[in-house]
Structure formats: structure tokens, C-alpha cells
Amino acid sequence: MTNRHTGPSAGASPILDVQKLRTWFRTDAGTARAVDGVSFQVRPGETLGIVGESGSGKSVTALSAMRLIPSPPGEIQPGSRIVFHGDRGTEDLATASEERMRGIRGNDIAMIFQEPMTSLNPVFRIGDQIMEPLRLHQGLSKKAARARAIEMLKLVGIPIPEQRVDEFPHQLSGGMRQRVMIAIALACDPKILIADEPTTALDVTIQAQILELLNRLQNELGMAIILITHDLGVVAETCDRVIVMYAGQVFEEGRVDDVFRDPRNPYTEGLLRSIPRLGRRTERLAVIPGVVPNPLDWPSGCRFYARCPYAWEKCLREEPPLADLGSGRGNKCWLEEFPERRAEVRARSGGFTSEGAVSGMDAAGGASLAGEPPVSPDDHGAEGDL
């Protein structure tokens, strides 16, 4: 996070290497290919952002890395690899035994979730909930675990931890509960922390505090963070690298500064153009028309075809590869091979415009990116909610 300007050494070998991850859900209506060939790497001490609209598969990607996909109906497909370089050498978590996974969860890889209000068990004291992984993974005695729990509460900035440790979740506010979740996740000093939209459900002021806290803890403890969010502002502020997901695939990846300064993929461009900015007068924001397609039936060719202002018939017929642009930059788009197309469309004053929204600003207000899928597919445009 803070070290993003110096950056974690680019040459460092990754601690987590996800290769061609495919997580599918078998439903009565067919097979939903929620995550469909996702690859990315996380290096020690870095913060990787995963952004995308609802339904792009980012949460499923995170849960897959923890092997917490409910099965049935979910299944990590054969051929997927989740290579983890931990204390016991190199392991493939996609095929590791359930018993081994239990040793990794909460110990080597920990996770915090979107909803702090419901993520803590309401009938147990928060101290007991923090002590649980400590006693399980580190075999601490009750007394030692309790001392460590108080220490963790202090670390995550909860006042009077000696007293709070005996309270129940309902006695804490949302922000405090998310702090407790972070304390639970970091209790065993994990190498990777997966944060699945950790601030989405919180007030804006509390959001900033939680991000600040994660930032500080990363500096102190040195874990890698995978931050899943739909909020591009959060990515810009906290991440070293970012991958942009769309329809279960990685569409663009690279260092945050590079991606934000020069988005190569039309989808990334659309996301960035739909954010309002201070001090810039614009009549209306640009919108990405339409919605994410149905995972039960991904379109052939490029999955962004129907919503892309640069699309032409090649995109309909053939799926573009994730082109390697060097220094960790990647873009899954035919424009990399046909750059003249971009210039041509822009010359016709095409690209993303506010015209994409059928029913205008108010309807697009909090629609797609914010969370729930839009009510009707042809009514709303997708628009960043910053």
C-alpha cells in the first residue's frame, strides 16, 4: 500500500500464483462459468486490487483461493492451479486435501468480508472469536490466547480492549466490527489477507479509517493483501497492482499508476470515464451501456462486445488473447493488434459518451457498479458510483 511508490521488488517470486482458475456452478438452469480462466500473481508485501462490476467473478475468485466455494453447486475445474509458496514449500491449493486447507485457512491465508454486521457470530464474545484461530493453529493456552486477543484488539485500534474483549458483536458499531474481523484475520499473522469489499457496507468516513488501518497493518506485519472492490477510488489509493475483471475473465492488469494513467482496455476506460472528478466540469458522465452478460451463457468472441464502442465483427467472432505488454501489463483486447481502430472510432467522436444511458443520469445513479444487478437489462447504463 504505502510502499507502492517504491513498490515491492518486481523480481520477487510470487507467494500466490493463480493459473487458469475456472470455478463453475452447476445449477438447474445450466452451468454458470462464474470464473473462467483467471490468472494472477501476488508477491509478498504487495497489495493487489481486483476490480469489476457485480457478477464479474471477483468474489468467487477470492473464495476459490480459500477453497470456500460451496460444493455442490460450485466446483473448481480440473486444470486450475492455485500455487501457494508457504512454509511447507510449494503447494497447489486447487488439489490440496480438505484437512491441509483447514491448516492454511486463517493461518497462512485469512479473509475478511463485506458485511461486518453479519460476519461475526452473534452468540459468542468477540474475544472468544479472536481466540479461536489462535488456539486452533498456534495451540495457545486459553490465557495466552486471551492476552493475544487483547493485543490484537489494541492493534486494530479498538479502545479499552480489556473490556471490549468480553463484549458481544451487537454491542459494537459496524466499523468496530470490521476492526474485529481484521483482528481475527490477522491473529495468526497470515502471509496473505484477502479483503472482499471490506469497506462497501460502511460509512464513507469509516471506510477511510478501515483502509488506513489495513495500510498501517501491512506496513507493520508485512502481509500481502488481495483487495476486492468495485470502487476504483479505493484501488487508486491503496493498491500496487490491479487486475480488472469482466465476465469471469481478466481484461486488464498492470501497476495501478499505469492502468489509471493510460487504460488500454475499453472496459477499463469506460469504468474510469464514468467516475465524476472534482474540479472538472462535465455535462454528464460517460456510461457503459447495458449490463454484464449472463454467466450461464457467455457470448462467444469478446464478452464485452455488446457494450464496447470500439467493437467490430472480429470481436464478435474471435476471443482476444490477454496480450502481454511487458512489465506486468496485460490487456485482453483486439485493439492491441489493431490500434488504428481506436483512433478511427475516436475520430468519429465515438468512444464512451453520456449518450449510452437511455434514461439519463438519475436512472444510472447507483445502478450497476454499486452492487445489485440492475432491474432491467436494457434500462440502465453502468456507471461508476464515486
Added chain:
Amino acid sequence: MISYFLRRLLGSIPLLLGILTLIFFIINIAPGDPTARYFNPNISPEVIAQMRTNLGLDQPIHIRYFKWLGSFAQGDFGYSFGQLRPISEILPTVLWNTLQLMIVAVVMIFILGMLIGIVQAVRQYSVVDNVLTFFALFFYSMPSFWLALMLILIFSLKASQWGWPIQFPASQMTSVGYEFFSTGERITDRFMHMILPALALGVGGAAGIARYMRGSMLEVIHQDYIRTARAKGLSERIVIFKHALRNALIPIVTLLGLYLPILLSGSVLVETIFAWPGMGRLIVDAIFQRDYPLVMATSFIAAGLVVVGNLVADVLYAVVDPRIRTE
């Protein structure tokens, strides 16, 4: 907390008084008379009238009500017209007999019902789930008296005809010659007599609890904090039996209080069939004989059980749910 329950206890006094007043007037206005069983061509109407005077039945109903209320408030249940002895002598043994049956049934209902419900929820839509659902609905639908008769038919009558190694007695609380048994034999004998009536009384309730438990557990299993528990690396056993069960219990314990009165009314039939000398039979006999003091005493016990049951449910509710406790 304690003051809350004291207030609840005090608040139940007018409730009990209302119930008992209602029952007093209903049973006294109902046709029939405690002296009816002495009617006989050889007994002159004057004798009957004398009996009524002796029992105080010649006085107007409101006078009788206040007289009853006065002695009742002093803890005097009165004298049974039917059994011709003080009710305070009859009640304790009979109540204890019924409580034994009910406690065994309640324990069975909740342990069996909860286990079945948990298994069903964890294996939702599996063959096991469907088979258990079928049997749960079957036993839930069957009336307890039919079940009691079937149990006697199979495990008592047919078991002895077919020479099964285990046969259960069909009636009474103890065997003939119980007084001469050793302590070990007595315990076994009591236990064997207890099983069939407790089953007949409890199986329907267990099936009901299993249904509730399955629903409650399914709801809890999909909560976010269960995912959190798994993300800590906890084993599935701890996730289910610690994190999920404690939450799924919250709606179930409330039912515990409601089951006490249901079991009491169920015991009327079951005790009659198994010749179990308990409250259920006592109530029925008292009503048929128009044994007014005994009807009032047993009604008081039944109503008191409902009140206590609800209070117990409230206490348990606070025990399992910390969100209630702090308020």
C-alpha cells in the same frame, strides 16, 4: 434480569386467578352432581339432600366460589369428593408420576428431534434427508393414542408371542412384586415401564422439533458468520455443532416452554392407555365424577405448568441469545 422474572411471576398471578375462576364456574354450572353416583332406588332423596348439604352444595354458587377462593389462597386444596381423602395427600405422588413421564419425554423430544433436524439440514436434499422427512411427517401426523396402541401391540404383545429377547410391559409403572426387588432390579423395572409411554408421548413432538430444527439450521448455515468460521480453518464438526447450533437453538428453546402443556394434555390419553397413575388420569376421573375440589386443584397445576413453561422458555431464550440478555 432477576427483577424481570419476579415481575413476570407476579404478573402471572392475575392470569392464574382468571383461569381458575373461569374453570370454577364452568365445572359448577355444567350438568351433573358429585352425588350422582349414589343415586339408587334404595336411597331416599332426603339422604341425597343431606349429602349435598354436607358437601356445601346447597349454597349459592358465588358463596361457594368465595369460600373456595379463601381456602385456596391459604394453600388448602380441600377434600376430594370422589376419593374421600385430602387432595394434598393425593396430588404429590400423582404429580411426580406424571412429571417423570414428561421429563423423559421432553428430553427425548429435544435430543432426538434436534439430532434428526441437524442431520437433515447438513445433508439437505439427500436420500437421508428425504427418508427422515417422510418418517417425521408420518409420526407427526399420527395421533399419540394410536401410536400407544401400536407400541403395545408390537413391543409388548407380539414381542412376547414371537419370543423377542426384549419385551416391554404394557401397563403400570412397576411390575407385580416390585417391593421384593433389589435396587438394581427396581431401576431396570422402572426404566422398562417408562419407555413405551414416553415414546408414545414424545415421538410426535420429536418429529415436530426435527422439522423446526431442520428449518432453523438451514437458515443459520447460510449466514455470513458460518463462512467466517470456515475461513478460520475450523473443522466442519465445530462449525456445525458450535457456531451453527448455538444460533439455530434460539428459536427452538422457546418451543420447550410450549411443549410442557402440550405434553400434559397428551398424557391424558397416554396415561389412560398405559394405566399410568398420573395427573392425566386424575384430571379425567375428577371431571367425570364432578369432583369439584380435585378439578380445581389439577387445573391449578396444569395452568401453573403453562406459566412456568413460558417462564422457563424466556430464561432459556436469554441464556442462548446474548442480544436479549443485555436489554
